[in-house]
Amino acid sequence: MSGEGELTTELPSFVDFAPLEAHGHYFGLTKHEWVPIIMSAVIIISLGLFAIIATMRLKKVPGRLQALLEIIVEGLENFTKTQMGRAAGPFIPFIGTLFLYIFAMNMIGQIPLFHSPTSNFNTTIALTLIVFFVTHYQGVKNNGVMGYLKHMAGKPIWLAPLVFPLHLMQELLSRPLSLSMRLFGNIMGEDTIIAIFIGLSPFLLGLIPVPMHLPMVFLALLGSTIQAMIFSLLASFYIAGAIGIHEEEHH
Template sequence: MEHHASLLAQWLTQVLHLTQHPWPGFAHGAALSVLERYDHLLNAALAALLAMAITTLVRKNLARIPGPLQQVFEGVVGGLKDMINDNIAHHGERYLPFIGTMALFVFFNNLFGLLPALSPGTSNWNVTLGAALVVFGYYNFHGMKEQGFVKYWAHFAGPIWWLAPLMFPLEILGLLSRILSHSLRLFGNIAGEHVVAGIFFGLMPILLPIPMMFLGLFFGLIQTFVFTMLATIYLSGAVSHEH
């Protein structure tokens, strides 16, 4: 997919007087600064900082009578807690901080696609792959911690010992394929939506942007839910003793 640096990256390039030069085999040889080349990392970092800033603000201003922002976050936390408890039978609350962090990170990245100066970090596969790898490492670590190293990996061999040489490689291949499916699903949907929205904005820049922004917000919420739900399901399968 053709690379278009975000307006923020272009502006920072001018303000900071960053050197622009062609990157071999990238963007058709266009001269780009390091921020323009890696603007997906810039937007992903901004999404992470925004998530930390807003959650810190809510935490410092907790009140018995909640304001609008606190009410929103209480609803989000309550919804995530219910989702985790519905999928993880025992002590699901211990995984809420991680699932909540991933949900906010993905959502704010998706949300950046609605802002003119930014682009969604999740429209780049490097960002979604990194998020999927973090989830992969997290649920496998807790699976080994909860069940023990040997027992956790032994269940991939299947219930019949003489089929283990066949079952184990297939199960491990299926486990690794989750990284691709988890990352590509989010990347493909957000990148496609971002490109389509840009095309429609170019065709009808006056009337169309408002309904498209509402549609983009809804689409970003759906993709955040799907990514978070899959992470929860993978985690549930890893820590469940009945698995």
Template sequence: MSGAGDGGEKTTELPSFVDLVPIDAHSHFLGLTKHEWVPIIMSATIIIFLTLFSMLATRKLRKTPGKLQAFLEILVEGLENFTRSQMGRAAGPFIPFIGTLFIYIFAMNMLGQIPLFHSPTSNFNTTIALTLIVFFVTHYQGVKNNGVVGYLKHMAGKPIWLAPLVFPLHLMQELLSRPLSLSMRLFGNVMGEDTIIAIFIGISPFLLGYIPLPMHLPMVFLALLGSTIQAMIFSLLASFYIAGAIGIHEEEHH
């Protein structure tokens, strides 16, 4: 367990390499304490790693792929099929966005399983930032593809005489319930997994003494599965929301 925050309160989480840096935990840099910088540093670490890995892995592509290139081609094809299954004919321009979203969230979720690292998605600021990106992309595409008037008609629903009832409900769903549920679902699941693992690691010495038995190991495997599922759910809902804003679901229904 580690102490964090300005008041020195205890938090149920394992220490990260940032906590080992000899800087006063109560000092501020750009208005943030050392502990508050942890999810930002972890997110930046993932971005740098994925960027370098992508550049190195695609530097010498061949017609006859090696093991790494074959794996990447399978991954890209899988993400493409996943996006097309949700967005249909409109999927093309959004495959890079949804695919990147999945890989980024998956990597952030998995990072917490490495000693001295934390999952940035166990911090609500990270998940709400991801949700805001999906929110703005969704409504930008809705207005871009339907026009302002057409998008407002879409939100008013049919028949038009129900618009006074449907429009406020739709507006509340788009502005409040969807962003809140999207961000809270990812944050709650990842934080819960990391917290339980930290608790098991913390109580192991008291229950087992010095016996090197990893009590938390079953929870690690469960967290690996949960991290994959949560990345998939977030990407699935993002593609579903964008397709709905464009009007793909309505066209398929009719």
């Protein structure tokens, strides 16, 4: 229920219980429209505090928490290097942060009274725009304006009138749309199915709800991890392509 008299397949969040008018506007947004923003802020603050606390007392002989963090960092480093090769170094923090942030946003929806911000298209398109600007900024920075345009034109040069418009449409339209819609569609679908199963439980199984949605929760946990990996993988692939790493390896 996102508002009075408005039916929805979303489960309620703690924001819905705030003593605020459902259809009122607060800084231009309704209470329901604030949900993904608040959830994203909760994740950013939580991840930031966790990182600060976990790295306050680093030791040469790591404890369990430090060992876990080192495994995660090493895994993200290897993941980025696999896609970007020798150019991976400066982008490991960006790709790693992107993965952890999206992973946390996907997972938080499995906690009662929380929602996945990535089930809202505004969140996924914002993430996509960040990747979009980083990709093309790095492309121009590493190749120069003319060099990047030449890269967009492809080879052989006589096919440029055909290749350049297609490449431009791919960069400006198809890649951003597919990147944002894939993440949004999968997470929204998972959360919607779980909400439907929870809503049907009392009717199908009696007065005492049985967690018939539990198998879907496990699938959602797997899907959330995979979607975070896919988004990060494609982001690193796009950046590497803009820099020209893939062309160098091909030659």
